[in-house]
Amino acid sequence: xxxxxxxxxxxxxxxxxxxxxxxxxxxxxxxxxxxxxxxxxxxxxxxxxxxxxxxxxxxxxxxxxxxxxxxxxxxxxxxxxxxxxxxxxxxxxxxxxxxxxxxxxxxxxxxxxxxxxxxxxxxxxxxxxxxxxxxxxxxxxxxxxxxxxxxxxxxxxxxxxxxxxxxxxxxxxxxxxxxxxxxxxxxxxxxxxxxxxxxxxxxxxxxxxxxxxxxxxxxxxxxxxxxxxxxxxxxxxxxxxxxxxxxxxxxxxxxxxxxxxxxxxxxxxxxxxxxxxxxxxxxxxxxxxxxxxxxxxxxxxxxxxxxxxxxxxxxxxxxxxxxxxxxxxxxxxxxxxxxxxxxxxxxxxxxxxxxxxxxxxxxxxxxxxxxxxxxxxxxxxxxxxxxxxxxxxxxxxxxxxxxxxxxxxxxxxxxxxxxxxxxxxxxxxxxxxxxxxxxxxxxxxxxxxxxxxxxxxxxxxxxxxxxxxxxxxxxxxxxxxxxxxxxxxxxxxxxxxxxxxxxxxxxxxxxxxxxxxxxxxxxxxxxxxxxxxxxxxxxxxxxxxxxxxxxxxxxxxxxxxxxxxxxxxxxxxxxxxxxxxxxxxxxxxxxxxxxxxxxxxxxxxxxxxxxxxxxxxxxxxxxxxxxxxxxxxxxxxxxxxxxxxxxxxxxxxxxxxxxxxxxxxxxxxxxxxxxxxxxxxxxxxxxxxxxxxxxxxxxxxxxxxxxxxxxxxxxxxxxxxxxxxxxxxxxxxxxxxxxxxxxxxxxxxxxxxxxxxxxxxxxxxxxxxxxxxxxxxxxxxxxxxxxxxxxxxxxxxxxxxxxxxxxxxxxxxxxxxxxxxxxxxxxxxxxxxxxxxxxxxxxxxxxxxxxxxxxxxxxxxxxxxxxxxxxxxxxxxxxxxxxxxxxxxxxxxxxxxxxxxxxxxxxxxxxxxxxxxxxxxxxxxxxxxxxxxxxxxxxxxxxxxxxxxxxxxxxxxxxxxxxxxxxxxxxxxxxxxxxxx
Numbered sequence: 001x002x003x004x005x006x007x008x009x010x011x012x013x014x015x016x017x018x019x020x021x022x023x024x025x026x027x028x029x030x031x032x033x034x035x036x037x038x039x040x041x042x043x044x045x046x047x048x049x050x051x052x053x054x055x056x057x058x059x060x061x062x063x064x065x066x067x068x069x070x071x072x073x074x075x076x077x078x079x080x081x082x083x084x085x086x087x088x089x090x091x092x093x094x095x096x097x098x099x100x101x102x103x104x105x106x107x108x109x110x111x112x113x114x115x116x117x118x119x120x121x122x123x124x125x126x127x128x129x130x131x132x133x134x135x136x137x138x139x140x141x142x143x144x145x146x147x148x149x150x151x152x153x154x155x156x157x158x159x160x161x162x163x164x165x166x167x168x169x170x171x172x173x174x175x176x177x178x179x180x181x182x183x184x185x186x187x188x189x190x191x192x193x194x195x196x197x198x199x200x201x202x203x204x205x206x207x208x209x210x211x212x213x214x215x216x217x218x219x220x221x222x223x224x225x226x227x228x229x230x231x232x233x234x235x236x237x238x239x240x241x242x243x244x245x246x247x248x249x250x251x252x253x254x255x256x257x258x259x260x261x262x263x264x265x266x267x268x269x270x271x272x273x274x275x276x277x278x279x280x281x282x283x284x285x286x287x288x289x290x291x292x293x294x295x296x297x298x299x300x301x302x303x304x305x306x307x308x309x310x311x312x313x314x315x316x317x318x319x320x321x322x323x324x325x326x327x328x329x330x331x332x333x334x335x336x337x338x339x340x341x342x343x344x345x346x347x348x349x350x351x352x353x354x355x356x357x358x359x360x361x362x363x364x365x366x367x368x369x370x371x372x373x374x375x376x377x378x379x380x381x382x383x384x385x386x387x388x389x390x391x392x393x394x395x396x397x398x399x400x401x402x403x404x405x406x407x408x409x410x411x412x413x414x415x416x417x418x419x420x421x422x423x424x425x426x427x428x429x430x431x432x433x434x435x436x437x438x439x440x441x442x443x444x445x446x447x448x449x450x451x452x453x454x455x456x457x458x459x460x461x462x463x464x465x466x467x468x469x470x471x472x473x474x475x476x477x478x479x480x481x482x483x484x485x486x487x488x489x490x491x492x493x494x495x496x497x498x499x500x501x502x503x504x505x506x507x508x509x510x511x512x513x514x515x516x517x518x519x520x521x522x523x524x525x526x527x528x529x530x531x532x533x534x535x536x537x538x539x540x541x542x543x544x545x546x547x548x549x550x551x552x553x554x555x556x557x558x559x560x561x562x563x564x565x566x567x568x569x570x571x572x573x574x575x576x577x578x579x580x581x582x583x584x585x586x587x588x589x590x591x592x593x594x595x596x597x598x599x600x601x602x603x604x605x606x607x608x609x610x611x612x613x614x615x616x617x618x619x620x621x622x623x624x625x626x627x628x629x630x631x632x633x634x635x636x637x638x639x640x641x642x643x644x645x646x647x648x649x650x651x652x653x654x655x656x657x658x659x660x661x662x663x664x665x666x667x668x669x670x671x672x673x674x675x676x677x678x679x680x681x682x683x684x685x686x687x688x689x690x691x692x693x694x695x696x697x698x699x700x701x702x703x704x705x706x707x708x709x710x711x712x713x714x715x716x717x718x719x720x721x722x723x724x725x726x727x728x729x730x731x732x733x734x735x736x737x738x739x740x741x742x743x744x745x746x747x748x749x750x751x752x753x754x755x756x757x758x759x760x761x762x763x764x765x766x767x768x769x770x771x772x773x774x775x776x777x778x779x780x781x782x783x784x785x786x787x788x789x790x791x792x793x794x795x796x797x798x799x800x801x802x803x804x805x806x807x808x809x810x811x812x813x814x815x816x817x818x819x820x821x822x823x824x825x826x827x828x829x830x831x832x833x834x835x836x837x838x839x840x841x842x843x844x845x846x847x848x849x850x851x852x853x854x855x856x857x858x859x860x861x862x863x864x865x866x867x868x869x870x871x872x873x874x875x876x877x878x879x880x881x882x883x884x885x886x887x888x889x890x891x892x893x894x895x896x897x898x899x900x901x902x903x904x905x906x907x908x909x910x911x912x913x914x915x916x917x918x919x920x921x922x923x924x925x926x927x928x929x930x931x932x933x934x935x936x937x938x939x940x941x942x943x944x945x946x947x948x949x950x951x952x953x954x955x956x957x958x959x960x961x962x963x964x965x966x967x968x969x970x971x972x973x974x975x976x977x978x979x980x981x
Contacts, residue, residue, distance in 0.1 A: 047335040048089055050080035052344045056371045057082065057091060062336035065352045065362030071107060072371040073100055083125040084335060088145050090125060094118045099132070101148050102374060109374040111147035113469045122162075126211070127169020129185055135160040140171055140192055142185050149470040149547040152190025155183060161204065164211040170195070172216045172230070178203035180218065182230060200227050201777065202238075202812065208246055212254040217270060219246050219259045224812050226270055228254065235270070238812020238895045241277040242268050251334075252293040256313055260288035260300060267291060267300055271313045274853075274881060276898045278315040283902055285309045292332040294339045295355045301330035301341075308332070308341055310357070315900055316877040319357055325349040468494030470547040472518075472535045477553040483527045486553065489519045490535045493547070497537035501546075504553075505532045527558035560635060560674055560704050560792030619646065621686035624666075629680050629699040632669075633736045635791040637678070637699055640667040644684045644691070655679040655695040674703020674734060674791055704792035705738055706731030710785040712745070712801030716778075719806060719889070720770035728761040728785050731797070736789035747800075748779025757785075771890060778803040807839045809886035809893035815840055816867070816884060818899030822874065825908050830899050832868040832882040836861060845888020852881055861886065868899070876917040877903045 047062045055074035058067050073080065079094035089102040097118040103110035113132075115121035120135040125145075132141045132148070140155040140163070163173045171183040171192065180203070182196035200207070204222030215230025224242045228235040231254040241264065248259040257270040265281025267288055280288050285302035288309075292299045297318050298311040306327040310319040324330045328343035341351035349363035474491040488502050488509065502509030502520040506529065510520045522533065536548040624641040631637055639652050643666050652668045653660025660683065661668050672678055679695040709729035716722050728741055743763055746752040749772035755763060769775040781803075784796040818832045834849060841862035848856045849867040859865045872878030879900040886893045907913040 047333065047338070047340060048082055048084050049333055049340065049342050049350070050082055050091075050331075050344075052078050052080050054371070055080070055093075057089075058369065060340070060350065060362075062338045062340070062352070065340075065350050065360065065364075067364050067369045069107065070369040070371045071102065072373045074098060081123075082333075083123050085125045086128055088125055088130065090123050090130065090145075090148075092118070092121070092123050097121070099123060099148060100374065101146060103146065107372065107374065111144065111149065111470070113143075113148045113471075122164075124163060124165035124171060126165035127167055129165065129169040129171075131163075131165060131171050131185075133160065133163040133171070133173065135163065138175075140173060140183060142190075142192065147470055147547075150549075152185075154550065155192040157181065161207045162209045164209040164216055166211040166215060166230075167213045170214075170230075172209055172211065174200065174203055174207050174209055174218060176205040178207070178220075178222075180216075180229060196230065198229065200225075200229075201773075202227065206245065208248045208259070210248045210257050210259070211251055212257075215254065217252075217254070217257045219248055219268070221246050221261070226257075226268065226275055228257070228270065233273075235273055236811060237270075237275045238810075239268055239275050239277065240812065240814045240816075240895075240897070241266055247288075247290040249291050249293055256293050256296065256298070258291040258293060258298045258300070260291050262287045262289065262303070267298070267311070267315075269298060269311075269313075269315060271315075274898070275896055276315040276879070276881075276900070278311060278900055279902065280309055280311075283309060283317065284321075289329070290332070292334055292339065294334055294353065295357065297357065299332055299339060299341075299353075301332055303329050306330070308351075315879055315898070317902070322351055322353070322359060325351065325361055325363060470495050470497075470537060470539060471549045472497075472500060472537050472547075473549065475533070475535050475549050475551045477522070477533050477551065479556055483556040483558075484523065484525045486522045486525060486533075486555070487519060488522050488533060488535065490549070492518060493537045495539065497539050499538045501536040501538060503534050503536070507531060507533075509533075525555050527555050530554045618687045618689060621647065621684040621689040621691040623691040623693045624650065624682045624684055625693065627680065627682050627693050627696040629678075629696040631672075631699050631701050631735065633702055633790045635672070635674055635702050635736070636669050637672045637680075637701055638667060638669050639680045639682070639696060641682050641693065642666065644686075647684045647686055649685045651683045651685065653681055653683065655681050672699075672701035674701055676701060700735065702735030702789075702791050705734045705736075705787035705789050705794040707795040707797040708741065708785050708787050709797050710743070710783050710799035712781055712783050712799045714781050714801040714803040716775065716803055716806065717766070719775050719808075721766055721768055722774060722803065723764065723766050724781055724801075726763040726783055726785075726799075728757065728797075730761065731787065731794065733787075733789055734791060734794075736791050738787050738789055740788050742786050742788070743783060744785070745781060745783040747774070747781035748777075749774040750781060774803065776806050776808060776891075778805040808843050808889075808891055809840045809845070811893050811895065813837060813839065813893065813895055816882060816895055816897035818897055820899060820901050823871070825906070826874050826914070828872050828874050828878075828901055830868075830870050830872060830878060830880050830901055831866055832880060832897055832899055834859065834865045834867050834882075834884050836864065840886055843886070843888065843891070845886050845891065847884060847886050849882055849884045856885075859884075872901055873903075873917065874906055875903050875914045877901065 046059045046068065048057050048059050050057055053076060055072060055076050055078040057071050057073055057080065059069040060067050073091050074093040074096060077095065081092045081094060083090045083092070087104065089104055091100045091102065092098075092115070093100075095118070097115040099113050099115055099121075100109050101111040102108070115134075117134065117136055122133040122135065124131040124133065130143050130145045130148075132143050133139070134141075136159055138157045138159050140157075142151045143149060144151055157173065157175065158179070159176045161174050161176045163171065165171050169185070171185070172180065173183065174180050178200045180196070180198050180200050181194055183192040184195050185192050200218055200220065202223035202225035203218055203220040206222050207218055207220045210217045210219070212231050214232065215228065218227040218229070219242065220227065221242045221244055224238060224240050226235070226237050226239055226242065242259075242261060244261060244263040246259045246261055246268075249257065252258065255272050259268050260266075261268060265279065265286050265288065267278045267280050269276045269278065280300060280302075284305060285300060285307075286305070287303040289301040289303045291301070296313060298313070299322075300309040300311065302309060306324045306329070308322040308324070308330050310317065310322065312318040322330075322341055324341060324343060326343060326349070330341050331343060333340045333342065337355060339353040341353065349361060352360045352362060470493055472490040472493050476489050478487045478489070480487060486507075490500070492514070497514050499514055500512045500518065502512065502522060504522055506526060507522045507524045509522050512518060512520055525531065531553055532550055533553045534548050534550045536546050538546045622644045624644045626642040627639065628641070629637050629639045641650075649662055649664050650666075650668075651660040651662045652670060655678070661670055670680075677698050677700045679698045681695050682693040684691045684693070708731045711727040711729070713725040714722055715725070724745065726743060726745065728743070730738065738759065740759060741757040741761065743755040743757055744752065745755075749769050750767060757763060767774075773779060779802070780800055782798070782800045784798050786796055787794045815834055815837055816832055817835055818830070820828055820830045823829050840847065843861075845861065847859050847861040849859055849865070850856050851868040859867070867884060868880045868882035870878060870880045877900075879898055881896065881898040883894055883896040903916050905913065905915050
């Protein structure tokens with residue numbers, strides 16, 4: 001038998017295996033931490049889209065676009081707006097005003113409230129906070145993400161134009177007066193604190209905000225400007241093309257901020273530190289809607305065109321238009337790292353755009369997912385078994401035991417009363433008088449009787465919280481005859497409360513049980529003050545925290561001579577002290593103990609002898625005469641009369657009244673409401689007899705003066721000084737001579753001033769306003785004036801005067817004009833020309849221009865100058881920009897303009913046609929793989945792989961040498977295979 005050895009094929013396989021293992025180790029160390037890495041495009045999140053016509057919201061898988069769940073939020077033909085961030089979903093129906101929070105763990109409504117003005121209400125979600133802003137009322141509320149109930153004290157300011165929340169959770173609001181504020185919610189104080197408060201001079205009621213990671217951008221079409229604040233590098237630029245209504249991106253990076261101007265067919269973009277105005281109407285987007293910024297591109301939906309235009313950061317076209325399935329008006333939603341293009345009714349499907357710009361159309365079946373209502377009830381609780389009645393002879397407790405606080409409540413027990421037993425009324429034991437402790441309301445969480453189950457959401461912590469408004473509604477405060485007391489009424493919250501607490505910034509309210517009349521007195525108020533009145537609904541702790549509704553209330557004006565104080569008045573609670581009635585005024589003879597002439601029939605006779613003969617009849621009082629009433633300068637009235645023949649005392653009172661002032665003389669000084677007309681009676685008292693006089697003449701009491709008028713004139717003397725002139729027009733003196741006037745004035749760049757005028761009715765003052773807004777931009781000066789006499793002080797007479805802006809160069813002045821003209825069949829010329837206006841040409845200073853970010857060049861402020869120009873191929877996109885700046889006299893103003901040629905296809909006279917150069921290939925798009933090797937490979941793995949490759953080579957060399965020195969005698973006749981080699 002011949003010697004046997006391992007076939008060459010097996011040796012070759014071993015060598016190949018070792019070499020492959022080493023190669024894999026080396027490649028794995030270089031490529032990543034492992035032999036192979038497979039990336040699967042998956043998403044564990046979900047994207048919600050509104051479907052207005054059905055009143056539903058649909059959840060789609062952002063990776064596949066397929067619908068997974070559908071919730072019925074509102075009735076058909078709704079106007080749904082979604083806020084989905086930080087794992088929260090809040091839906092606002094602009095048609096009904098309903099705002100619904102969805103618990104994504106149960107897909108049930110966890111809270112709901114109704115906006116008083118849906119069009120002016122903003123729901124903001126960001127940075128872990130949820131805020132509700134009422135623009136018209138100027139109110140910013142921090143609300144619970146689960147129940148939407150108010151948390152803490154709302155922030156109140158003037159009417160707002162818009163509101164937004166940045167990624168840090170700061171709320172930004174822009175007032176209709178142009179005041180921009182940054183608000184930070186402080187959980188410890190449960191209120192918003194103002195961090196930034198700056199005026200934006202170009203802003204007004206039409207201004208809109210775009211939030212960023214930090215800060216906001218203000219698009220102000222009121223005066224054509226774009227302003228960025230709080231993002232680390234503030235920017236201000238004038239944009240003449242920004243006018244009319246604007247639709248801004250709901251959120252964007254601070255270096256690429258778009259806004260659409262539908263009426264002009266333009267999109268204004270803040271790109272870096274430049275502002276571009278792109279005419280999208282030239283590319284078939286005549287009414288651009290709300291744009292979105294996604295992966296460095298701008299997506300502009302085109303209303304009425306059924307498509308979305310895609311732009312680069314420089315305003316040029318970035319990709320072919322996205323056609324909306326079904327042809328409806330497109331809406332854009334960014335979530336889970338993708339952009340979804342959909343329509344109002346959700347018909348036709350969706351277009352999914354990933355970060356590279358690749359689009360995918362998804363057309364699901366309309367009935368693929370059945371809608372589920374968000375307010376559906378949870379399964380009912382099990383019924384409590386009926387407890388048998390007590391055995392005869394036992395006495396049931398008259399009051400159910402009170403469960404200690406913090407212990408679970410005991411469910412109500414059903415009992416049965418036998419009807420065949422006699423019923424005997426038991427005597428009622430006397431009730432001892434004990435101090436009354438403050439106990440929880442019987443319906444509170446500390447009692448043994450829980451609220452009855454309705455089969456809907458429970459309130460004991462199991463299941464979801466009840467749906468509805470947790471705050472009381474329709475809170476009203478009504479004045480009473482006593483200016484220190486008011487009556488507070490309200491309507492119950494939609495979710496039942498256990499009790500209500502009435503409090504105020506000044507004054508004392510009460511606590512009202514939920515089942516009682518929803519009204520409370522508010523005592524301890526101060527006249528002439530505005531207080532915040534709060535009604536708090538206290539709920540079961542398992543349902544939600546206490547929720548407060550707050551309204552302002554102004555107490556009645558103070559009486560003349562009374563100065564209001566800011567010290568809160570505390571009203572002591574009522575006591576059980578019996579009421580004491582004052583005795584009647586003394587008579588001429590003390591009362592006697594003489595018994596009546598006929599004792600009661602059931603009284604036994606007494607041994608007391610009679611007092612003698614019958615007493616004479618009592619005397620009869622006679623009325624006084626010559627009653628006269630005289631008004632005094634201090635507002636009082638003196639009533640005098642001629643004495644009666646005999647009298648114990650007199651009382652003076654308004655004619656026909658039952659209340660008066662007592663005196664023993666023949667005159668009395670009485671207070672009388674200023675300006676009122678009253679006649680007086682005098683009552684004569686004699687023993688038990690009285691007599692009323694004829695009334696006096698009617699007298700009118702002196703009162704405080706009527707409010708005077710005041711005229712204000714503002715005159716600009718120069719850019720450093722204005723003159724204010726005030727002219728007082730006296731009102732009525734109220735029956736008492738005027739002793740003096742007091743003037744108060746303030747206004748733009750003017751601190752409040754108070755000037756005692758004495759009896760003078762004019763005042764002129766020069767105001768230094770160098771470098772301030774009043775001298776340059778004009779403004780309003782407001783004044784109030786009061787008149788004083790011996791009775792009191794009048795109300796405020798008001799007046800104001802305005803000063804227009806000075807004719808000086810300003811940011812955004814329309815001094816640049818762009819144009820594009822065709823020079824040849826194949827070329828166009830773009831140009832921007834500076835055309836001076838009076839403010840620029842007549843104000844001393846220096847003008848410069850800068851073309852496309854190039855060097856700064858000086859020009860004549862009074863001469864028309866071409867500041868930018870460029871030639872372009874007719875079928876290519878081209879844009880140029882220019883900025884002109886005025887400097888002088890402490891004034892710096894600039895205006896920028898961008899001129900854009902979108903390119904167009906054309907045919908030359910010879911019949912050769914040219915397509916757009918900027919249009920990308922719509923059939924094939926090659927995206928390079930964004931792979932970068934790690935900086936530091938894994939050294940041990942590389943070394944092991946290299947060693948194995950070397951071992952494989954050594955094995956092969958050894959095999960070859962063995963074959964050469966010891967040939968296999970059987971190999972001569974064996975067939976040759978690839979493995980043998």
